[in-house]
Each structure stands twice: as C-alpha cells, then as structure tokens.
Amino acid sequence: MSTVSATPFDMEDIFNSLNLGVCVVDADSKVLLWNNWIAKHSDIKKTDALNRQFETVFSEPVSPAFLTALKSTLTHRLPVVLSTALHRTPLPLYNASEANQQPTRMYQSITITPIQSQLNESCCLIQVTDSSTSIKREKILRSHSEILKKEATTDSLTNICNRRFFDAHYEIAIADAKRQKHSLSIFMVDIDFFKSYNDYYGHIAGDNAIKQVASALKSQLSRATDIVARYGGEEFVLVMPHLPQKVAEQFAEKLRSAVFNMAMPHINSSPFHRITISVGLCTGIPENDDNLLNKADAALYQAKQKGRNRYICLPLCETGEYLEQ
C-alpha cells in the first residue's frame, strides 16, 4: 500500500463532525477555529465567534479558572487540563433537554494545548468533552453495584440479612467490642417444633412462618447498630452492642412474646398450639478467645431442654450456670 501524502478530506469537515468541542485561539485569545459541536452547545454561530476575544464571545461569563488556564498555556506553552470534578461547568455550554424545559448546563472536561500556526504564531487548542454521560454512566454502575451488594447480603426469603452478612458483621462487632471494651449481646433464636410444622402444614406454610417470625424479630429492633440475620433454616441470630445484661434479658423476653403474640396456629406444638420460639442469649464484654456465639447456642440448647418458648441467658464469664426466665 502506498502512503497517503495528503489527507483526502477537508480538515474543516472533520472538525465539524467531531463529537467534541474544538476551538483554536491565537496569542491574544482571539478565536480562529470554532467547530459545529461548540457552536451547537453554546448556541453561538461560527461567524459570530471568529476573530473575537474568546471570553467576550459568550453572553455569560467564562469561569476565572478557565481564563487563568488559558493565559497560563499561552504564556508558558504547557498543556493544561481542567477536570469535571474541580470545575463542573467552566464554559457556558448547554445540553438540549426535553421540550418546555430549560437546557441544562453541561459538565465539561477541558484540555488546553499549545500549538503553532503555519505562520509560526503561538496558538492554543481548546478541546471540550461532555462529561454528563460519563457521570450518568458511573452513577448507573454505582447504583447497580449497590443493588447487587444488597442482594448478596440479604436473605431472599425473609429480606433480613443473610448468613454471609452475619459472618462478616459478627467478626467486626466482636473486634469493636474487644477494642472499645463494651458489651455485646448475641441472641440465637429457633422456631419450636418447626419440623413438625412443616410436616403438617407443608413447606409453603413453613416458609411463610419463617417470614412471619423474621418480620416479628426485625420489628423489635430500633437502633442502627442492631442486626437480625437468618442463621440457617428456622434459626435466626441477633447482634446488639451496648446492652446491660438486664436490658438484654428483657429484650430476649420481648422477642419471645412478640412471636407468641402473633398467635400463629401450630397444632403439634404443646401446650400452646401456636408458633413459639426459644432464645439463647449470651451477653458480656468479649476478651481473648471468648466465643459469644457458641455460648448463645449453648443457651438456646438449654432453652429447648427446659421446655421451649423461653429464653436462657448464659453470662460470658461464668460456666454452667444459667438464668432462666
């Protein structure tokens, strides 16, 4: 292939077809080139812009930072960038909008580069790109990623936090409590006789019962620091910092009674024949290898042994003893 010695196009056509603003000014900042894009977005015709001082072409002021940058490029012959983040809209350029609405001022990224004219004069090339679309695109990506992040940490059946979220949260909550030496309360909750509920009422009703219990537990929480998560099948776990033991116990009782008062029939659950929960609670200031979760689980086991529909609180430091409702 032979090399092309001259471009077979009119450069003017190319400038006018570009999807970015192109403008050239001379050493006195007089406009020498004004492409269609910039004419369209400024609503100033090329004929009205050529040979006029750049800053007087517009009916609105040009930002001082832009003028400083232009002057600096003309003086020092070094290229300058003006970012959207720091300048937003340096030039009065607009994007057409819906009918009957004011056009919106365009977010811009600007590059000013020194160039030499064929007559060896110092000039500046100003390139303007529209950042509005990138801002929009990034915002969309960000909101998608937030939705995905939320989905990744939410239990799809109950809409409360899932096990993955709990595992991460528990680790952080324990570390915080150890560092700041404050108390942390873990509540393990299990629906009583759930297997026989499922057997008798069917899996759809079982799922519904899990949803109802989850929502009853969640409605008891009012602080931003507290979470309830689905731990597994019909098991839930709550993490609450800064509760004195007495308050934690009152809260465990509140959880139990909230579910009890829903009065959801469960024919195979004696003696109340309704859905009830057992709660294992462990509360204290964790140190070293203390395992609140294991203790809360052991407390839950005891609550089951003692006849269900109750809470058992195991203090973190003592072993063997338990406090019963």
Place this chain on the structure above:
Amino acid sequence: MSNPSELHLDALAEIFSIGAGRAALSLSEIVGDEVHISVPSVQVINSEDINATTLSLNSGRFGAVSQYFSGPFNAEAVLLFTEEQALKIVSDMMGSQMSIEELAEFEHEAMCELGNIILNACLSAMADILHFTLESSLPDYRVASADEILHRLKENSNQPYIMVLHIDLAIEKRHTTGNLVFLLSSTSLTNLVIHIDQFLGSIS
C-alpha cells in the same frame, strides 16, 4: 557528566520553590482556601541507588501523575502521592456540593489536574528562570504499588539519573507530602547543569 554540586541543587531548590508558590496560588484559586506548597529538598540520585526510602515509598498504593517534557533537556516528570492521601486531597478540593466526588473516574481526572498544576508550575518556573522553552505532553494518571514504581524507575537505562523533589502540600488544614521525580538522561542532566551555571554566572 558533571554531577550537580550543592550550589546547583540550592539553585534548583530556589527555582522549584518559586514554582511551588505558583502552584499554590493556582490551587487556592480552585479550592477558595489557602494552599501552601514547599519544596524542602532536591536530590539527584543515580537510578541504581534509588530505593523505597529515598522516595519514602512505604507500603500501599501510589497515585502517579506523569508528563513527558522536552526542550534543552528531556525528562519524564512524575508526581507521587500515596493513593490514600491523593484521594483525600482531591475530595477536600472537590468539596461536597455534588455527589460526583464519589465517582472514581472523576477522582482520577481531578488528580490528573492537581498533578498538572504542580508539574506545570515547576516546569514553567524552571523555564522562566533558566531562560528556555519546554514542551510537555498531557498528564497521565496511574495507580501503582511501590514495587512497580521502583521497577519502572530502575529499568529505564536511557535515563539513569533521577532528580527527586520532596514536596509538602497543605490544603485546607490537611497536610500531606509527596515526591516529584524527574527521570533524566546523562545528556539532559549535563544540559540542565550548564543552564544552571549560566544562570548562576548571570547573577554573580
């Protein structure tokens, strides 16, 4: 190659302090608050001798804004800040009037501009005082680890000299330090020294 003497380095420190003053002025126009930039020291090091300590490159990731420039001498100028500091500076500069400050693309662009302002100010001060003209490419922003940066500085055998400027930057009560690194060939370093000698000769 004549290595720069203490006198040369003092002259360079003086020149870059003027550049830093210009950069501070431009930045304070943008942030609408006081900005202080100083260049406490200038060093010229053989790139083989460069290590993490000379550039205070501890662990973590760094934001690097680079521009290639040419004139009586050619060099690549790279401004280095730890990524965390860079992002803090930029978010301070952006203020909080709009939600786009959270968007990564715009942080990078803003970082490019911050680097461009500091680099241009230093280059133009040098060009003005030493009476020459420099041309420069547009700035480029990259995030890299300390190892990657050192590797790049060392592998460049055409530019065996490295001029390091330690930079102190204070914007709106946030104080941070960075480094401005010039990668120079031996011819370029010689030419720079010649220009400084001419300048020193003209004032003595």
